[in-house]
Amino acid sequence: MRARSFNHIPPEIIDEVRQRNDIAEVIMECGIPLKLAGKNYKACCPFHDEKTPSFTVSSERQMFYCFGCQVGGNTITFLQKYENKPFIESIEWLANRVGVPLPTQDQKSKEQAKKRLNLEELNRLATKYFHRNLLDSKIGTKASIYLKNRQVSNSSIRAFQIGYATRGSKDLLENAIRKGSSKQQLLDVGLIKDNENGTTDRFWDRVIFPIIDERGIPVAFGGRVLSPDVFPKYLNTASTVLYDKSKTLYNLYGAKSAMQKTRQAILVEGYFDVIRLSQEGVKNTVASLGTSFSKSHASLLKRFVDEVFIVFDGDSAGIRATVRGLNHLVKEGLKVRVMMLPDGQDPDTFVLHHGVEAFNERLAAAMNLVEFQIRRAVETGGLRQIDVKTQVLKDIADTLSNIKSRIELDQYINYTAQELDLDRAIIWQELRALGVKPPQSNKSKIKTKPNKTSLNPRHSIEQQLMEVLFQNPDFISIAKESFSFDDFKHPIFSEIAKVLWKVTEAKDNISIQDLVDECNNEEIQNIVSSFALTENNVPNPKIRLEGCLKKLNQFVLLDLERDIRTTALAEGQDDVKTLMELVELSKRRKQFNL
Numbered sequence: 001m002r003a004r005s006f007n008h009i010p011p012e013i014i015d016e017v018r019q020r021n022d023i024a025e026v027i028m029e030c031g032i033p034l035k036l037a038g039k040n041y042k043a044c045c046p047f048h049d050e051k052t053p054s055f056t057v058s059s060e061r062q063m064f065y066c067f068g069c070q071v072g073g074n075t076i077t078f079l080q081k082y083e084n085k086p087f088i089e090s091i092e093w094l095a096n097r098v099g100v101p102l103p104t105q106d107q108k109s110k111e112q113a114k115k116r117l118n119l120e121e122l123n124r125l126a127t128k129y130f131h132r133n134l135l136d137s138k139i140g141t142k143a144s145i146y147l148k149n150r151q152v153s154n155s156s157i158r159a160f161q162i163g164y165a166t167r168g169s170k171d172l173l174e175n176a177i178r179k180g181s182s183k184q185q186l187l188d189v190g191l192i193k194d195n196e197n198g199t200t201d202r203f204w205d206r207v208i209f210p211i212i213d214e215r216g217i218p219v220a221f222g223g224r225v226l227s228p229d230v231f232p233k234y235l236n237t238a239s240t241v242l243y244d245k246s247k248t249l250y251n252l253y254g255a256k257s258a259m260q261k262t263r264q265a266i267l268v269e270g271y272f273d274v275i276r277l278s279q280e281g282v283k284n285t286v287a288s289l290g291t292s293f294s295k296s297h298a299s300l301l302k303r304f305v306d307e308v309f310i311v312f313d314g315d316s317a318g319i320r321a322t323v324r325g326l327n328h329l330v331k332e333g334l335k336v337r338v339m340m341l342p343d344g345q346d347p348d349t350f351v352l353h354h355g356v357e358a359f360n361e362r363l364a365a366a367m368n369l370v371e372f373q374i375r376r377a378v379e380t381g382g383l384r385q386i387d388v389k390t391q392v393l394k395d396i397a398d399t400l401s402n403i404k405s406r407i408e409l410d411q412y413i414n415y416t417a418q419e420l421d422l423d424r425a426i427i428w429q430e431l432r433a434l435g436v437k438p439p440q441s442n443k444s445k446i447k448t449k450p451n452k453t454s455l456n457p458r459h460s461i462e463q464q465l466m467e468v469l470f471q472n473p474d475f476i477s478i479a480k481e482s483f484s485f486d487d488f489k490h491p492i493f494s495e496i497a498k499v500l501w502k503v504t505e506a507k508d509n510i511s512i513q514d515l516v517d518e519c520n521n522e523e524i525q526n527i528v529s530s531f532a533l534t535e536n537n538v539p540n541p542k543i544r545l546e547g548c549l550k551k552l553n554q555f556v557l558l559d560l561e562r563d564i565r566t567t568a569l570a571e572g573q574d575d576v577k578t579l580m581e582l583v584e585l586s587k588r589r590k591q592f593n594l
């Protein structure tokens with residue numbers, strides 16, 4: 001019993017977590033727009049490319065199933081598949097979502113969790129402390145004037161909790177110690193550091209931007225100098241227990257709901273870009289803060305949007321490196337659009353000079369990533385040089401190799417062939433070198449669901465029986481009285497029966513949910529979901545059940561009879577034993593009035 005005994009979380013608690021998290025709500029929160037259609041919800045499937053929705057979610061059964069690609073499961077399976085969360089993390093995430101406390105595994109992790117909470121609290125206090133400094137008419141004047149000059153409004157200062165670290169090199173340290181924090185805690189969150197002058201604050205005489213994580217908790221800080229002769233211009237918290245820059249996007253928390261509504265995100269570089277755009281009403285903006293764009297960033301965004309706009313200025317150094325990072329987004333199935341700004345301008349200065357409408361116009365005209373790579377090569381005149389053209393082709397192939405949709409890929413190959421004046425075969429050659437399989441090999445896609453027409457009569461009865469059982473879990477105990485899982489001859493149905501029989505042993509009142517958790521076989525999870533969510537429910541389930549049981553029993557009896565006779569013949573078994581077995585056989589026959 002894999003899931004039941006998992007990691008010291010008692011089954012009652014797993015049940016409670018499951019009952020309090022509605023599958024439709026969870027799936028929508030993961031960014032999939034579900035629409036009510038009859039008693040189920042529908043959406044375009046997040047696991048395969050489609051134009052008409054076949055991804056079905058049932059609140060009643062707490063299951064999902066895609067009739068297109070035949071993937072299915074419950075809330076936990078969904079998180080495992082869609083967010084790549086392991087089982088235990090999915091439970092933790094769901095428990096957190098509805099505030100069900102989980103028993104922590106051991107003393108050590110309990111302590112770690114407590115330590116983390118304390119550090120988060122310390123960062124909250126520091127955020128307030130910096131913010132108060134900025135608002136203080138005496139201490140914060142210089143920083144306030146600086147922000148005013150950069151046209152940051154008071155409401156932005158409040159919304160982004162912007163603050164000020166005062167001039168003294170130990171101001172925060174002394175203040176926090178007085179309020180009861182320890183030096184070790186301050187070191188742990190990176191607010192102070194040990195150096196040749198002893199222990200000092202990390203930030204002083206800087207405007208402070210708290211970096212808030214997805215849950216709304218400040219995990220790090222960024223500081224901007226006020227005097228032009230101080231370096232570095234920006235200073236960020238180094239990695240800590242709370243902060244991993246490759247997994248954090250500035251303003252993700254603030255941009256979340258706007259991103260979910262528009263299904264689009266705008267990716268910029270710095271604090272002021274985010275603040276400017278947000279102040280002008282473009283709320284779905286996040287920043288990577290100068291870190292190279294990572295796989296974790298991509299999966300964070302994937303949860304909220306379908307499309308990401310990236311803003312480059314004309315002379316951006318390292319565009320190639322940035323594009324390489326953006327391929328992570330393509331791999332996540334996100335559409336990537338590139339928007340260009342005039343030389344030397346960033347979104348902040350551009351919007352200040354030209355207004356937000358001009359920004360939105362450029363946004364509307366943004367190119368896709370492949371188009372951008374080609375245009376850039378054309379504009380720089382590089383395509384006439386063979387080595388440059390080869391490099392461009394390699395870069396584009398790199399991007400193309402991440403595209404999952406075959407139709408999209410094909411269109412891009414055509415486009416690239418045309419623009420670069422190359423044969424499609426040359427592009428395919430590059431793609432094959434990157435492990436992309438040409439279309440022919442894709443035809444033999446394996447269907448997971450046993451095909452009705454290919455089932456023999458016995459398998460077909462087994463399938464019908466399974467379907468009735470899944471739509472009416474109350475019947476499981478009836479079926480179990482007459483059959484063992486070995487009686488099912490189709491390997492998949494036998495496996496499902498095995499799990500089904502096992503689960504009903506442990507619990508009287510079983511749900512399909514328990515089953516899905518118990519099956520560690522993905523193929524079986526998918527089939528189970530299809531049984532549960534199939535559109536046409538069996539009309540007279542009781543009659544169908546009895547019919548199936550009767551027919552299945554006929555098959556079982558035939559087997560049994562054949563077995564008895566063959567062993568009796570082969571081994572010259574004694575007559576009494578054979579007789580006993582035949583009596584048993586006729587009893588079974590009577591049971592079903594055969």
Ligand SMILES: [Zn+2]
Pocket residue numbers: 045046047048055066067068069070071
């Ligand atoms: Zn699908």
